[in-house]
Amino acid sequence: MELNAKYYLGVDVAGSKNTWFTIIKYSNGKLHLLQPPDITSFNALLDIGNKLGGFHAIAIDAPLSEDVVSESGMRPCEKALRIELENGGNPNWIMSQNSMMAVPTRGRSIASLLALYSGTIIETHPTVCLHRTLGNIPNYKKPSERVVVYPLVLRWLDSINLIIDTEPGWFEKDGCLDSLVCACVSFLYIQSPDSLENLSLKDLADSGVLNMRGHHPFIITK
Numbered sequence: 001m002e003l004n005a006k007y008y009l010g011v012d013v014a015g016s017k018n019t020w021f022t023i024i025k026y027s028n029g030k031l032h033l034l035q036p037p038d039i040t041s042f043n044a045l046l047d048i049g050n051k052l053g054g055f056h057a058i059a060i061d062a063p064l065s066e067d068v069v070s071e072s073g074m075r076p077c078e079k080a081l082r083i084e085l086e087n088g089g090n091p092n093w094i095m096s097q098n099s100m101m102a103v104p105t106r107g108r109s110i111a112s113l114l115a116l117y118s119g120t121i122i123e124t125h126p127t128v129c130l131h132r133t134l135g136n137i138p139n140y141k142k143p144s145e146r147v148v149v150y151p152l153v154l155r156w157l158d159s160i161n162l163i164i165d166t167e168p169g170w171f172e173k174d175g176c177l178d179s180l181v182c183a184c185v186s187f188l189y190i191q192s193p194d195s196l197e198n199l200s201l202k203d204l205a206d207s208g209v210l211n212m213r214g215h216h217p218f219i220i221t222k
Contacts, residue, residue, distance in 0.1 A: 002027060006056040007034065008190075009114070010182025011045070012126065012175045013062035013107045020175035021045065022183040024164060026056070031187070033164045037176035042113060049117035057120040059186035061178055062107020063097050064123040065200065065214025067207045073098030076206035077199035077218060081128060089131045111216055122189055122219045126181035129221045133159050141174040149177050156181060160188065160195070160221075189219055197222050 005027040012020040021044075023035035035048070049055065067075045073096035074082075082091040097104050111121050130137050134155055138148045150168045156177075157164055162184060171177055188195055199218040 006190075007052050007054070008183050008186040009045075009055045009058045009118070010179045010184070010186060011040070011058070011060045011062075011110060012178035012182060013060060013103055013110060014175065015102070016041070016106075018175060019106070019110075020173075020179040021048075022176075022179040023048070023052075023055075024183045024187060026187065026191075031162055031164050033166060033170075036167070036170040037179045039175075042110065045110065046113060046116075049114065052117075055114070055118040055186075057122070057186040057190050058111075058114055058118045059122050059124045059182040059189070059219070060107050060111055060216075061124060061126055061182050062110070063100070063104045064107055064111050064121075064216040065203065065212055065218065066097060066104070067203065067211055068213055069207070069211045072096055075203045075212075075218075077202045080202060081125075081199075085128075085131075088136070089128075093125070093127045093131075108214075120186075120189070121216050122186065123216050124182055124185045124219050126178040126185075129181055129185060130156060130177075132221045140177060146172055146174075149174065153177055153180060156184070160184060162187075185219060185221070188221075195222060196220065 008024045010022045021040040022037045025032045025034040078094045082094045085091045140148050150171045153171050196219050
C-alpha cells in the first residue's frame with residue numbers, strides 16, 4: 001500500500017473460472033496499471049482488498065439491481081438502451097437477467113463482499129461504454145477476433161485522455177478489455193463524473209422506488 005495512492009478496481013463478472021479484474025493506481029497526478037487484467041475469485045479479491053487497504057471506487061460488469069415486477073427481466077434503462085442500440089451497435093449486448101444464469105447473483109455477491117473495502121461501488125457495461133465513446137466497434141467477444149482487443153484498449157484510453165502503461169500480452173481476451181474499462185469508469189466516476197450518465201435515475205423514474213431492488217447506481221459513459 002502506497003501512502004496517498006488511490007486504487008480503482010474493475011471486475012468483469014462471468015463464471016467462476018472466467019471472472020476478470022484490473023486495478024489502476026492514481027498517484028502524484030498519474031495513472032498506473034497496478035494489476036494487469038487477470039482471472040480472479042472471491043478470495044483473491046478479498047486478499048487484494050486487504051493488501052491495498054481498500055479501493056477508492058469499484059465498477060462491476062454485472063446487474064447489481066433489478067426491477068422486481070419486470071416479467072422480461074429487464075430494467076427500464078436496459079429497455080431504453082436496446083432501443084438506442086437499434087440505431088447503431090447491437091441491442092443483443094443488453095441481456096435479460098432471466099437469461100444470464102449466475103452472473104447477476106455472482107455480481108451482487110462480489111459487490112457485497114467488496115463493500116468492506118469501498119464505499120463507492122457502481123455497475124457499468126463496458127461494451128456500451130466502448131460503443132458510446134468510440135462509435136462502431138468490432139465484435140471483440142468472438143474468439144476469432146482477439147487481435148482487435150489491444151487496439152481497442154489503445155483507442156479507449158486515448159479517447160478518455162488516460163495514459164496507462166500497457167502491454168499487448170495483457171489483453172488477449174474480451175474479459176481483459178472489459179475489466180480495464182470497468183476500472184477506468186470507476187476512476188471517471190470520482191474524477192470526471194460529468195462524463196458519465198446515471199441510468200439508475202431512469203429506473204427510479206419509470207418503475208418507482210418500491211419496485212427496484214439494489215443499492216448501486218448503473219453508470220456508463222455519455
